[in-house]
Amino acid sequence: MEISTPRRQELSRHAARLFAEKGYHGTSVGDLAEALGVQKGSLYSHIEGKQELLHETMRDGAEAFHAALDAIPERLSATEKIRLALRGHLGLVAEQLEVATVFVQEWRYLEDDRREEVVAERRRYEERIRAFFREGREGSEFRTDLDENAAALLFLSAANWAYTWLRPGQDSGAVADAFFALLVDGMRGYDTPA
Amino acid sequence: MEISTPRRQELSRHAARLFAEKGYHGTSVGDLAEALGVQKGSLYSHIEGKQELLHETMRDGAEAFHAALDAIPERLSATEKIRLALRGHLGLVAEQLEVATVFVQEWRYLEDDRREEVVAERRRYEERIRAFFREGREGSEFRTDLDENAAALLFLSAANWAYTWLRPGQDSGAVADAFFALLVDGMRGYDTPA
Numbered sequence: 001m002e003i004s005t006p007r008r009q010e011l012s013r014h015a016a017r018l019f020a021e022k023g024y025h026g027t028s029v030g031d032l033a034e035a036l037g038v039q040k041g042s043l044y045s046h047i048e049g050k051q052e053l054l055h056e057t058m059r060d061g062a063e064a065f066h067a068a069l070d071a072i073p074e075r076l077s078a079t080e081k082i083r084l085a086l087r088g089h090l091g092l093v094a095e096q097l098e099v100a101t102v103f104v105q106e107w108r109y110l111e112d113d114r115r116e117e118v119v120a121e122r123r124r125y126e127e128r129i130r131a132f133f134r135e136g137r138e139g140s141e142f143r144t145d146l147d148e149n150a151a152a153l154l155f156l157s158a159a160n161w162a163y164t165w166l167r168p169g170q171d172s173g174a175v176a177d178a179f180f181a182l183l184v185d186g187m188r189g190y191d192t193p194a
Numbered sequence: 195m196e197i198s199t200p201r202r203q204e205l206s207r208h209a210a211r212l213f214a215e216k217g218y219h220g221t222s223v224g225d226l227a228e229a230l231g232v233q234k235g236s237l238y239s240h241i242e243g244k245q246e247l248l249h250e251t252m253r254d255g256a257e258a259f260h261a262a263l264d265a266i267p268e269r270l271s272a273t274e275k276i277r278l279a280l281r282g283h284l285g286l287v288a289e290q291l292e293v294a295t296v297f298v299q300e301w302r303y304l305e306d307d308r309r310e311e312v313v314a315e316r317r318r319y320e321e322r323i324r325a326f327f328r329e330g331r332e333g334s335e336f337r338t339d340l341d342e343n344a345a346a347l348l349f350l351s352a353a354n355w356a357y358t359w360l361r362p363g364q365d366s367g368a369v370a371d372a373f374f375a376l377l378v379d380g381m382r383g384y385d386t387p388a
Contacts, residue, residue: 023303026219105299109217133381142381150372151381157355158348165347178344186380187327187336187345 011036015053020101024054024109054106055114061103062121064092069128078136079184085132087176089159094172100163129155154183205230209247214295218248218303248300249308255297256315258286263322272330273378279323281370283353288366294357323349348377
């Protein structure tokens with residue numbers, strides 16, 4: 001049996017669903033073969049095994065998250081970039097809840113070079129978010145003593161934790177805007193000095 | 195062999211470490227027996243199995259998180275309660291990183307009544323956090339249109355996600371205060387209208 005590219009993508013989607021539901025260690029190659037309707041042996045002749053599938057899921061996830069940032073126009077203010085980045089991130093989590101779950105929970109089971117590659121992509125994403133906050137501070141959109149590390153960490157916490165509560169079909173844009181308003185404006189009265 | 199209460203606590207700590215490192219499904223009863231230096235058979239004569247250990251770890255975790263909220267004096271302002279709650283939560287994560295990891299990542303493998311019990315304790319904790327924000331809005335510490343659900347979710351995201359980056363021995367209090375300042379005051383200049 002030939003596993004074509006669409007067939008591989010189907011396999012990768014099934015793997016994401018199983019890894020999200022049962023965990024990487026709780027998913028057997030037999031489970032994967034059954035989900036795809038093939039024999040274990042024919043699965044093994046086309047993939048190295050679970051590590052390769054986990055890696056594909058993670059790589060596809062990382063690409064989607066970076067692509068969402070790539071789509072943000074450079075000419076916008078830093079504040080608006082942050083709003084769109086939060087919308088983009090939560091939108092991806094809502095759309096691909098299983099991939100997001102695997103991305104957060106199962107990446108640690110990647111081994112060696114594959115793990116390093118995925119960790120490097122995560123760091124690059126985090127740095128791109130941090131850069132928005134730095135840009136906002138340097139351009140005086142934010143206060144001069146803004147801690148860009150804490151700000152990026154709060155953004156990433158809100159964005160990453162969403163896989164635990166966002167439901168497919170939920171209006172992730174509205175949630176993103178509510179988070180954005182809290183992040184930027186805080187909680188006090190608009191006219192209350194800090 | 196008798197497993198005494200201190201021995202059970204030792205077992206629960208070893209279980210938390212193994213579940214955090216290898217995941218619930220990646221940890222065998224053999225691994226647990228080996229970590230405690232007992233035979234598998236004698237382990238089975240004192241616990242039902244991994245489910246019971248996972249449940250104990252989760253119940254201990256839930257108790258510690260609730261105890262941290264119990265310690266906050268009622269007479270304080272809502273804003274100060276939120277600051278202390280964030281400090282307490284991040285302090286627990288930093289102190290008991292393995293329990294916090296299991297609490298976030300492995301709770302979903304609990305079954306039936308044990309799962310329901312832990313989910314109910316999580317919901318109760320979330321409701322207590324939400325109540326602080328409601329109290330702050332009703333007492334005019336926060337603006338009147340503050341969305342207490344979004345605010346509590348942002349708090350809980352920051353607090354729960356910390357298990358991925360807090361390192362043992364890190365000054366969790368300083369991080370908590372930086373998050374708190376962002377949450378309450380936002381990012382704009384102190385004199386910039388929203």
